[in-house]
Amino acid sequence: MELEGLGLIENNPLFLNLDTWDFGYEEYSPCIDAGDPSEMDPDGSRRDIGARWFGDETQPGDCNADSIQNVLDIVFMINNCILGDATECGCGDLNQDNVVNVLDVVLLVNIILGS
Incomplete structure (x- = not known):
């Protein structure tokens, strides 16, 4: 076709x-x-x-696509990926386990802190 x-x-x-x-x-x-x-x-x-x-x-975890990984991305991830509609969250599955959850938030915090 x-x-x-x-x-x-x-x-x-x-x-x-x-x-x-x-x-x-x-x-x-x-x-x-x-x-x-x-x-x-x-x-x-x-x-x-x-x-x-x-x-x-776009960097992994840059959920608001502002080219900076910071606390705003954590807030976005929690509000939209965990508490909201996870289908809108391509940035959130940082550990690639097919689930956006608190483990991804912890990973993002570690990325931001350089740990």
Whole structure:
């Protein structure tokens, strides 16, 4: 079946690492600069297909995506991933056990403290 439309591809999107749920793009991904031309990515280029943009080096545990791991990420993780809807929390499963829980919060605290 052939699909037509803006933002649709048939090729491998070349995600960085599906085993660790890293949906960033490899350098030659067909998703880069292939999204909506009326919007721009934060780097000033045409929008990429997908939630992340090429060059978005989000760190594990950076739940609010401000490029800093700090107490705001802990608050976000607790409010949204543990107490709220865990389906909205791609940043929270730091120990990769398929559950966002207090162990992930402890791991994030250790990352922030440099332990």
